[in-house]
Amino acid sequence: RAKGQxxxxxxxxxxxxxxxxxxxxxxxxxxxxxxxHERLEVHYQPxxxxxxxxxxxxxxxxxxxxxxxxxxxxxxxxxxxxxxxLIVDMGAWAVRQVTRQLAxxxxxxxxxxxxxxxxxxxxxxxxxIVQVVRLALRESAIPPALLRLEITETVAMGEGDQxxxxxxxxxxxxxxxxxxxFGTGYSSLAYLKRFPLxxxxxxxxxxxxxxxxxxxxxxVHATVALARGLGLRVLAEGVETQAQAEFLAACGCxxxxxxxxxxxxxxxAAALRxxx
Ligand code: C2E
Ligand code: MG
Ligand code: MG
Ligand code: MG
Numbered sequence: 001r002a003k004g005q006x007x008x009x010x011x012x013x014x015x016x017x018x019x020x021x022x023x024x025x026x027x028x029x030x031x032x033x034x035x036x037h038e039r040l041e042v043h044y045q046p047x048x049x050x051x052x053x054x055x056x057x058x059x060x061x062x063x064x065x066x067x068x069x070x071x072x073x074x075x076x077x078x079x080x081x082x083x084x085x086l087i088v089d090m091g092a093w094a095v096r097q098v099t100r101q102l103a104x105x106x107x108x109x110x111x112x113x114x115x116x117x118x119x120x121x122x123x124x125x126x127x128x129i130v131q132v133v134r135l136a137l138r139e140s141a142i143p144p145a146l147l148r149l150e151i152t153e154t155v156a157m158g159e160g161d162q163x164x165x166x167x168x169x170x171x172x173x174x175x176x177x178x179x180x181x182f183g184t185g186y187s188s189l190a191y192l193k194r195f196p197l198x199x200x201x202x203x204x205x206x207x208x209x210x211x212x213x214x215x216x217x218x219x220v221h222a223t224v225a226l227a228r229g230l231g232l233r234v235l236a237e238g239v240e241t242q243a244q245a246e247f248l249a250a251c252g253c254x255x256x257x258x259x260x261x262x263x264x265x266x267x268x269a270a271a272l273r274x275x276x
Pocket of ligand 1: 045060061062073074075078087091094117118119120150180181204237238239240257258259260264
């Protein structure tokens with residue numbers, strides 16, 4: 001092996017890392033600015049009940065308008081926000097934004113459906129979330145039942161008892177809790193007994209290959225049975241085809257959201273779906 005080789009490749013490796021770190025830092029600064037200057041938005045995706053066909057809720061999904069009219073989806077910035085800790089402030093902003101929106105829909109004489117806000121594990125370990133929600137409810141004066149929080153199984157892997165206490169505090173405020181992306185985490189099922197949940201959301205990864213895929217079909221059947229047994233509502237996400245919807249409804253799923261029904265849409269468009 002040539003003498004200079006390891007050194008040269010180390011050099012390339014180091015400058016590559018350096019460039020990536022620089023890139024990452026620049027993006028983080030950008031995101032911080034976006035939060036500060038209200039270039040983050042909340043879009044709303046409606047959720048429908050299979051039995052009545054009616055809209056039963058909406059999920060609030062964050063968007064970053066990095067360039068005017070161009071929205072960066074969370075899949076491209078939530079991880080960065082989580083790693084940098086920025087998610088704590090962004091998440092607080094999302095709760096406030098949604099409660100303000102609900103208050104303004106109510107003030108306009110509309111009848112809003114409950115809106116679900118995603119909350120990262122980091123926001124629970126930080127512990128501020130209960131205060132954030134309490135304040136947002138007080139400022140907006142909306143009925144607490146109009147707000148729902150979506151948590152993931154990763155929350156169950158954190159400092160168990162302390163977080164369970166926070167979940168109960170939230171629940172005591174009259175806010176309902178959904179378990180998002182069910183079955184994609186690494187936790188045991190034991191937490192299902194201890195979390196004050198009222199809904200399970202079947203992850204899109206189990207829905208995509210329905211109705212053909214036997215394994216996904218089995219997972220969906222088992223999830224619905226589990227939810228039923230625990231007295232929880234089950235919602236499927238990422239429903240894109242009529243065949244998927246029919247299969248899920250036949251399995252006993254309560255409802256769904258997905259591109260079959262609607263993309264996440266801006267508040268103004270979402271408002272048109274609400275009854276006056
Ligand atoms: P999630 O909470 O599981 O949200 C569902 C994601 O699936 C959304 O992606 C939504 O746009 C997408 N989706 C809905 N229906 C379909 C469909 O039929 N087909 C396909 N291919 N996708 C569909 P999005 O908006 O990119 O968000 C990705 C993830 O980012 C969310 O997954 C959630 O974990 C996170 N996220 C979004 N907003 C927030 C937020 O305000 N706070 C936190 N902490 N996380 C957020
Ligand atoms: Mg969600
Ligand atoms: Mg999900
Ligand atoms: Mg998902």
